[in-house]
Amino acid sequence: MSISAMARTAEQQEFLDDADRWQVVVGRDRRADGVIYYSVATTGVYCRPSCGARLPRRENVQFHLSPRDAEQAGFRACKRCRPDETDRQAAVVAQACRLIEQSETAPSLAELADTAGLSRFHFHRIFKAATGVTPKAYADADRARRMRTALDRSGTVTEAIYDAGFSSNGRFYASAPQRLGMTPTRFRAGGTGETLRFAMGETSLGSILVAATEKGIAAIQFGEDPAALLRDFQDRFPKARLVGGDADFERLVAQVVGSVENPSIGIDLPLDVRGTAFQQRVWQALQEIPAGTTASYSDIAERLGAPKAVRAVAGACAANAIAIAIPCHRVVRNDGALSGYRWGVERKRALLDREAVA
Numbered sequence: 001m002s003i004s005a006m007a008r009t010a011e012q013q014e015f016l017d018d019a020d021r022w023q024v025v026v027g028r029d030r031r032a033d034g035v036i037y038y039s040v041a042t043t044g045v046y047c048r049p050s051c052g053a054r055l056p057r058r059e060n061v062q063f064h065l066s067p068r069d070a071e072q073a074g075f076r077a078c079k080r081c082r083p084d085e086t087d088r089q090a091a092v093v094a095q096a097c098r099l100i101e102q103s104e105t106a107p108s109l110a111e112l113a114d115t116a117g118l119s120r121f122h123f124h125r126i127f128k129a130a131t132g133v134t135p136k137a138y139a140d141a142d143r144a145r146r147m148r149t150a151l152d153r154s155g156t157v158t159e160a161i162y163d164a165g166f167s168s169n170g171r172f173y174a175s176a177p178q179r180l181g182m183t184p185t186r187f188r189a190g191g192t193g194e195t196l197r198f199a200m201g202e203t204s205l206g207s208i209l210v211a212a213t214e215k216g217i218a219a220i221q222f223g224e225d226p227a228a229l230l231r232d233f234q235d236r237f238p239k240a241r242l243v244g245g246d247a248d249f250e251r252l253v254a255q256v257v258g259s260v261e262n263p264s265i266g267i268d269l270p271l272d273v274r275g276t277a278f279q280q281r282v283w284q285a286l287q288e289i290p291a292g293t294t295a296s297y298s299d300i301a302e303r304l305g306a307p308k309a310v311r312a313v314a315g316a317c318a319a320n321a322i323a324i325a326i327p328c329h330r331v332v333r334n335d336g337a338l339s340g341y342r343w344g345v346e347r348k349r350a351l352l353d354r355e356a357v358a
Contacts, residue, residue: 021063024049037064037083039075046070051081089126092116096127096135106139137315198233199245199253200226203260205347208323209233210245210253216270220256220323222343259324263291263351264358267325275319278309282316289330291355296334318342324351 024032032049039046040056046064047053064070067077067084077084096112107115112135113123127135196218198211207226211219211233223229234242245253252269259267273280285303289295297313306312317328320342329348333339341348 018063021049022058022061025061026055028052037067037070038062039064039070039073044075045078046075046083047078048081048083051078051083053078053080092118092123093127096123097138100135100139101142106136106142109135134311195241195243197243197245197249199249200230201253201257202226203257205260205350208253208257208260210249210256212249212252213272215272217252217322217325218272218274219321220325221321222323222347256324260351261354262358263355266291269325271322271325273322273326275316278312279316279319282313283320283322283326286317286320286326286328286331289327291327291330292358294330294332294336294352296332296336297339298334300331314339330355 021032021036021038024036025038028050030050034048036049037046038049039062041060041062042056046067062073064073070083071077096116099107099112099115109120109124112127113120116123118126124135127138196211196213198209201208201210203222205222207223207229209219209221209223209226209229210217219233221229221233223232255265255269256267258265273283275283281304282300285300297310297317298307300313301307301309304313313331317331318340320326320328323329323343329341329351331339338345338348338352
């Protein structure tokens with residue numbers, strides 16, 4: 001039995017008897033969509049539990065565990081809630097994921113949509129709804145996974161380039177820093193040759209880890225548990241030379257902590273920023289937002305001369321690993337509401353409140 005089938009079976013355990021199933025239909029409970037279906041004898045159709053059609057009489061209702069069960073019983077899909085599309089869309093997304101994973105170069109959105117027999121807009125919408133990410137983000141994550149796997153298994157970096165599906169050395173090396181955080185050779189060696197100083201601190205917003213290369217600050221990370229922060233840091237660079245901060249570095253950490261507690265102090269430190277050219281442009285724009293003010297994702301996109309790149313701006317904010325110094329917490333939705341923050345929306349709210357007071 002597949003993982004998806006096991007998950008569906010487990011969900012169906014919540015609705016073991018018809019009395020429970022009927023209550024789900026009465027309440028139009030969306031949690032049961034795709035888990036159970038109901039048919040109506042007087043209309044000859046079957047629906048999702050959340051269907052907005054008029055509630056049928058209980059004596060006319062039967063329950064089914066899949067669209068196929070309902071259709072084999074002689075019922076047709078409701079044109080309002082389209083219950084037959086649940087499995088069909090899941091199959092389309094699964095097919096697209098397989099195509100991305102098996103292709104040497106990432107298929108374009110148009111190619112994926114054509115294969116699915118859908119418009120680009122509709123395919124993009126159902127793919128993101130099913131996976132939580134866009135097709136491009138899924139392809140990027142798969143390529144990064146291939147890079148890491150190939151570098152771990154291949155005898156040389158050259159072998160890894162082709163094992164990961166790259167058609168040229170140039171493309172591989174161009175994308176490596178933002179996906180690996182260092183050169184392919186150093187990543188393959190688990191960070192060998194990379195020296196990172198680090199130290200932990202405590203703030204009123206939780207633990208904080210500060211790490212730096214010889215070029216500047218490479219990470220400022222919040223967390224609830226200092227041990228977990230340190231483990232994540234060590235796991236990322238298992239063979240790097242990790243050096244505990246000396247007195248000078250401890251003073252740097254104290255400056256970061258002070259900036260968290262009192263934003264009026266400010267923070268002006270050299271940074272070792274690694275990302276794509278676009279990400280670096282976004283991060284530079286974030287540093288130009290004055291403390292005590294905010295900007296929307298659309299504002300940032302406009303400043304960069306790319307008004308349609310709102311999602312890419314949001315992605316760059318999410319990828320930022322240097323809290324406070326690159327103030328992605330100052331970016332909000334167009335309506336002023338707080339959106340996601342890598343280290344928690346509550347921390348984002350607290351930082352903005354403190355800056356407003358300062």
